[in-house]
Amino acid sequence: MDHQFLDGYRETDLGKVREKMKAQSLGSLIVSDLSVIRWLSGFSGSSARLLVTPERFVLFTDFRYREQAAKEVGLAETVIASDGFAQEVVSGSYPLGSAVGIQSDSMTWDEAQRLCGRLGPLIAAVPLVSFFDDLRMVKNRIELMHLQRAASISEQVLEMILPLICPQVSELDIAAEITYQHKKLGAEKDSFDPIVTSGARAAMPHAKPTAEHFRPGELIVIDMGCVWEGYASDQTRTVALGRVSPEDRAIYRIVAEAQQLGLTIARCGMSAAELDGTVRGYIDRRGYGEAFGHSLGHGVGIDVHEEPRISSKNCRLLVENMVFTIEPGIYLPGRLGVRIEDTVVLRSDGAQPFQRFTKKLLEL
Amino acid sequence: MDHQFLDGYRETDLGKVREKMKAQSLGSLIVSDLSVIRWLSGFSGSSARLLVTPERFVLFTDFRYREQAAKEVGLAETVIASDGFAQEVVSGSYPLGSAVGIQSDSMTWDEAQRLCGRLGPLIAAVPLVSFFDDLRMVKNRIELMHLQRAASISEQVLEMILPLICPQVSELDIAAEITYQHKKLGAEKDSFDPIVTSGARAAMPHAKPTAEHFRPGELIVIDMGCVWEGYASDQTRTVALGRVSPEDRAIYRIVAEAQQLGLTIARCGMSAAELDGTVRGYIDRRGYGEAFGHSLGHGVGIDVHEEPRISSKNCRLLVENMVFTIEPGIYLPGRLGVRIEDTVVLRSDGAQPFQRFTKKLLEL
Numbered sequence: 001m002d003h004q005f006l007d008g009y010r011e012t013d014l015g016k017v018r019e020k021m022k023a024q025s026l027g028s029l030i031v032s033d034l035s036v037i038r039w040l041s042g043f044s045g046s047s048a049r050l051l052v053t054p055e056r057f058v059l060f061t062d063f064r065y066r067e068q069a070a071k072e073v074g075l076a077e078t079v080i081a082s083d084g085f086a087q088e089v090v091s092g093s094y095p096l097g098s099a100v101g102i103q104s105d106s107m108t109w110d111e112a113q114r115l116c117g118r119l120g121p122l123i124a125a126v127p128l129v130s131f132f133d134d135l136r137m138v139k140n141r142i143e144l145m146h147l148q149r150a151a152s153i154s155e156q157v158l159e160m161i162l163p164l165i166c167p168q169v170s171e172l173d174i175a176a177e178i179t180y181q182h183k184k185l186g187a188e189k190d191s192f193d194p195i196v197t198s199g200a201r202a203a204m205p206h207a208k209p210t211a212e213h214f215r216p217g218e219l220i221v222i223d224m225g226c227v228w229e230g231y232a233s234d235q236t237r238t239v240a241l242g243r244v245s246p247e248d249r250a251i252y253r254i255v256a257e258a259q260q261l262g263l264t265i266a267r268c269g270m271s272a273a274e275l276d277g278t279v280r281g282y283i284d285r286r287g288y289g290e291a292f293g294h295s296l297g298h299g300v301g302i303d304v305h306e307e308p309r310i311s312s313k314n315c316r317l318l319v320e321n322m323v324f325t326i327e328p329g330i331y332l333p334g335r336l337g338v339r340i341e342d343t344v345v346l347r348s349d350g351a352q353p354f355q356r357f358t359k360k361l362l363e364l
Numbered sequence: 365m366d367h368q369f370l371d372g373y374r375e376t377d378l379g380k381v382r383e384k385m386k387a388q389s390l391g392s393l394i395v396s397d398l399s400v401i402r403w404l405s406g407f408s409g410s411s412a413r414l415l416v417t418p419e420r421f422v423l424f425t426d427f428r429y430r431e432q433a434a435k436e437v438g439l440a441e442t443v444i445a446s447d448g449f450a451q452e453v454v455s456g457s458y459p460l461g462s463a464v465g466i467q468s469d470s471m472t473w474d475e476a477q478r479l480c481g482r483l484g485p486l487i488a489a490v491p492l493v494s495f496f497d498d499l500r501m502v503k504n505r506i507e508l509m510h511l512q513r514a515a516s517i518s519e520q521v522l523e524m525i526l527p528l529i530c531p532q533v534s535e536l537d538i539a540a541e542i543t544y545q546h547k548k549l550g551a552e553k554d555s556f557d558p559i560v561t562s563g564a565r566a567a568m569p570h571a572k573p574t575a576e577h578f579r580p581g582e583l584i585v586i587d588m589g590c591v592w593e594g595y596a597s598d599q600t601r602t603v604a605l606g607r608v609s610p611e612d613r614a615i616y617r618i619v620a621e622a623q624q625l626g627l628t629i630a631r632c633g634m635s636a637a638e639l640d641g642t643v644r645g646y647i648d649r650r651g652y653g654e655a656f657g658h659s660l661g662h663g664v665g666i667d668v669h670e671e672p673r674i675s676s677k678n679c680r681l682l683v684e685n686m687v688f689t690i691e692p693g694i695y696l697p698g699r700l701g702v703r704i705e706d707t708v709v710l711r712s713d714g715a716q717p718f719q720r721f722t723k724k725l726l727e728l
Contacts, residue, residue: 110468
């Protein structure tokens with residue numbers, strides 16, 4: 001059922017892709033980024049290229065994926081390219097026009113060279129960067145349903161694992177449990193390796209879980225997400241094992257207030273940089289500006305990190321149905337880390353988080 | 365401790381890389397493939413480039429990985445490239461020579477274009493394909509230790525999950541359990557998403573586990589592996605829930621005999637194609653040649669699929685301390701799949717499997 005619903009939206013997106021091709025005078029377009037391929041065609045295999053022309057829409061894959069393509073792909077015709085994609089696409093069976101767009105930000109230099117070599121002198125290869133970003137950033141109704149479901153599964157898992165945190169278990173134990181429960185609740189997989197870090201280790205925003213056990217009085221950062229029907233979730237909560245010091249509680253409160261500020265002020269028409277800057281300014285005025293070393297957030301969709309980046313460098317205006325995270329943090333090396341993150345969809349009246357889990361400091 | 369042991373071997377490998385650079389008249393070499401970066405420097409972060417010159421060996425990464433690089437990297441000097449790697453490498457601080465080797469099979473066309481633009485007209489960018497394969501294929505003593513440990517962990521997990529297989533659980537349940545137990549036993553992660561497929565679904569060699577339950581009398585393919593200290597394991601066993609038909613048992617026996625044949629005949633000096641061909645010939649003579657649609661095996665190391673490919677198209681000669689899989693299979697669409705796989709290290713006296721798990725048909 002999903003298949004047919006989605007094909008309606010895919011047809012709309014395909015139309016927009018073709019409009020954009022026309023505007024850039026491209027006779028055809030070769031898609032090599034697997035996330036874009038899944039977004040536009042539904043195909044989730046690991047070996048694929050898409051060809052888009054004004055009239056045709058073709059998925060090339062190999063024999064291993066014949067059955068899977070038949071199940072997943074409705075709108076595109078599927079071609080099993082036995083001698084490789086490059087050979088097939090220049091076989092003369094496909095009208096390429098005089099300019100072929102190529103995703104130069106996903107295709108390797110080597111593949112691009114080989115392809116250009118085969119195209120011959122009459123067809124120009126046009127390198128394209130971020131060609132699909134503006135189309136993928138804005139989500140349709142089905143995508144929003146999937147994103148909500150992924151978020152809800154991961155919240156259920158968070159509920160399940162919090163009671164397990166005690167001095168007898170390690171960060172790795174909890175991380176393994178998160179992955180396990182995601183799958184048991186039907187998610188395809190984690191959207192990224194869960195981050196479970198406590199005490200001073202949490203001061204590294206990207207630290208991996210260790211075999212160290214939890215210690216009373218320490219803050220614990222839990223950053224996790226899963227994939228449902230190809231779409232990712234991403235959320236972070238910081239909790240404590242037992243009572244924390246008043247100083248740590250005060251830092252937690254600043255992050256929680258900053259995060260709430262982000263949720264409150266996010267608006268269509270605001271730039272990503274403005275949203276980042278306002279939240280950053282709040283943390284800065286509380287004296288922790290230097291301790292917030294990463295950007296405020298990032299888009300979430302088929303990729304767990306995609307456009308729009310919510311950073312001080314991104315002047316892009318936020319529009320309705322964009323989906324992105326709001327995740328300020330404070331990191332004090334050798335001491336602690338705090339991060340609180342929701343993924344939100346931007347509606348005409350403001351940001352609506354997919355997550356409902358409390359942001360009060362839980363002292364377990 | 366590992367760190368220092370490994371640096372000895374890394375120094376040897378770095379020497380070989382520099383010899384190869386010299387032979388190809390490269391004044392410097394930029395490494396962009398994260399697996400090669402881990403192999404040569406020890407760094408496991410997701411944002412990195414390596415620069416190798418006759419005198420210098422530099423890891424570029426960003427500020428998020430400062431602490432991790434300090435922990436993991438001994439031989440290379442670490443530089444935090446705040447303005448991006450391309451900007452840093454052409455800053456004049458590094459002697460690049462007149463020809464810079466670039467991994468064109470891992471760097472995107474876009475990054476290569478930007479880098480070439482910055483190099484200016486006096487420095488040539490030389491695209492390199494498979495530059496490190498022959499060096500990475502042959503494993504040293506420490507790598508073999510890690511590969512053995514990864515295989516042993518995964519065998520323990522296989523022992524643990526087999527008793528769970530019954531009509532009340534699904535393929536996805538068992539797959540989730542495998543992932544969980546890998547982590548609980550200390551592995552970094554799965555080396556690939558576990559394949560657990562039963563009955564007719566096992567006829568697709570790369571099928572994903574489903575929510576379908578196991579049914580008595582069906583064969584079940586379990587293909588799994590984990591990562592230990594960066595090195596992967598890979599093994600497959602086919603088991604049955606209850607008694608299978610004599611016909612299915614006969615097919616199992618052919619695969620088991622073919623796999624044993626591969627283990628027995630593998631020798632230094634033999635080509636990969638010859639090894640594939642001999643095992644394929646055996647299955648072919650038993651009437652199932654067309655049902656064995658993939659190559660016999662692949663190298664295993666930091667990547668779970670690397671060189672040497674054991675395929676009919678690979679004329680490369682096998683040499684001592686190569687590590688690769690031997691995994692024949694028979695797939696009958698709509699009916700069943702059988703695959704049996706060990707990962708072996710090639711010694712002077714033949715193939716030595718890392719796995720010890722029985723290859724008799726287990727009827728659970």
